[in-house]
Amino acid sequence: MVQRIKFFLLRYGPLLTTIAIFILAYIIGGQMYPTMQKPQVFFNLFINDGSLLLVSIGMTLVILTGGIDLSVGGVIALISAASAALLRGGVSPYVVIPLMICMGIAFGALLGWIIQVLKVQPFIATLMGLFFARGMAYIISLTSVTITNGVYKKLALTPIYIPFIPKAYIYLPTLVGPLILLVAIYLSFFTRFGRTIYAMGNNEQSALLMGLSVARTKISVYAFSGLCSALAGIVFSMSLLAGYGQFATGMELDAIAAVVMGGTSLSGGIGNIIGTLFGVLIHSTIVSILQFNGTLSSWWTRIAVGVLTLIFIGVQSLFYLKKKPT
């Protein structure tokens, strides 16, 4: 029995810590600022960080394979600028959205190909992707492009009321994040694809020797991250109803911090996607506490995220030290 509890703690320790810290942070926030106890504030976490959640989901899978994707912020900027420019040019949103998604997937797959076939380090290759995407966004437009399209506005501003909770609502784009989260949970826990990801993250060489399709999985993982970034870009441009090359600066770091806070090891192979959800929630709880305070400036977010990342890395090494000697 003791052995079982120990195993359970070792396995789910970081995840439980993440959830505990999220609840603790939220309760502290609620005690400090009673308005935070309203249910709507909880749903605002999802509304405000919808794109961060999407990006972090893709990032989790990439990090589980032992790689990293630094291009996400750039892809968001590119997608938002490109879609805004296309919409301004009079292209139908029903064409623009699928086109943008295809573009994101293609971009991710290309990066994956460079990493897998040309044997470039993920870090360098996706850095190139970040530079390229952001630069292209600026080439499309040097200033912010507003979106005036009716369909976009309608999609962005129609509230969906939550059943059983009075006066609580979310917007339609907010649903994309949780939806993709479900897809990612299915992919990572219940498919061969997911098992291959974990195997690759633990030891790519042995995964290859076991006959797993490492090359295909790696490229698909980066393509999936591209898909998530593209969706995040669409959600982002809907929430601001604009497109601009400067959007989502530093989002890749927030996403990595959220993934680490969610208990995923950056060396790959350990962690899961549910933790990432709570990592993102912790991030947005910190942001909303700072917003409720009002006097503290936004740079405290960065310091808080940095400190929390450090704490979680400490927690991780505490739990994984015996499991995976480095």
Next chain:
Amino acid sequence: MNTNLLIKKFRESRLFWPLVAWILILIFNAIVEPGFFKLGIIEDPIYGRHLYGNLIDVFKNGTPLILVAIGMTLVIATGGVDLSVGAVIAISAAMGAVLINPALGNQLITNDILTKNATNTPLPLIILADLAAGTLCGLWNGFLVSRARIQPMVATLILMVAGRGIAQLITNGQIMTIYYTPYFWFGNGYILGLPASIYIVALVFLLAWWLVRKTSIGLFIESVGINSKSSYYSGINEKNVKLLAYTFCGFCGAIAGLILSSYVHSADGNNNGLNYELDAILAVVMGGTLMTGGRFSMFASVIGAVVIWTFTVTVYSLGVPANALLAAKAVLVMVVILLYSDYTRRFINRLFERRGSQHGTAN
């Protein structure tokens, strides 16, 4: 035969690719913009007679990047990476600006203060505080990597995220303008007609070169980069070697921050040294140092940094907007990646070897 050997040696040295890239960019400049290589002497009211021209500008404005690239080379050679250099630059710049700020608290900055070149702290103290702040950041990174055993990328990522927050905390979230003329010398001054910052870089480079080539530290760094565990077993204190590399990188970042804030006359926690970590890594990779650690060449990294900066100046002088430069840089990275990929290497080697063997048969 001897020249063949020399050529082969040169082709396989780390300096080959960066130099080729630099020469290509310079040739491109010579064709597109005839005035690029023009050098002149100008009489400056403040700094006296000095040289001016695009090439001088490349070295003058590129010094922060060269400095950071020198520090980054050592870190990458130990098998790590330092993502926080941009934040360290911002912290060092903010430190300098805060100490200089003549108007404490709510006191207004009047014309009187501005013309008096007032400063709150004497200049040597400002420099010391700048260097101390950066070195401390480096020490922190080194501590996390060597003692707490956190992966380098993650450990320095923490300071990269939090560092810009700290820089803003120091300047209270404002962009601080500096009005203290002696401070401007680091980024704008001249010695014997050449920018002062070049001398600073040369000094740091010589110091680093002496450290790694005249003492055994360089060898230790390479051995730790190749295999940290076996270095440990052969009696090298790999922890302290790593600590030293990160601390030195922080030190370089601090000087870079000093020069950069002196050059732009201000400190901005958000934008000082933005993307420098990426440029520095690119410079080191261009210089042929592998990201996995091991053999390194600081001089090749310096040339890599010069290549990047020449490229930047070239793109600016073509009239490309500063923001779109990113895409141009990405193309540069793409070319570098392609050049360094195994396919291309093998292809080019085969090309050269075939020609070599033909010579052999002809003889």
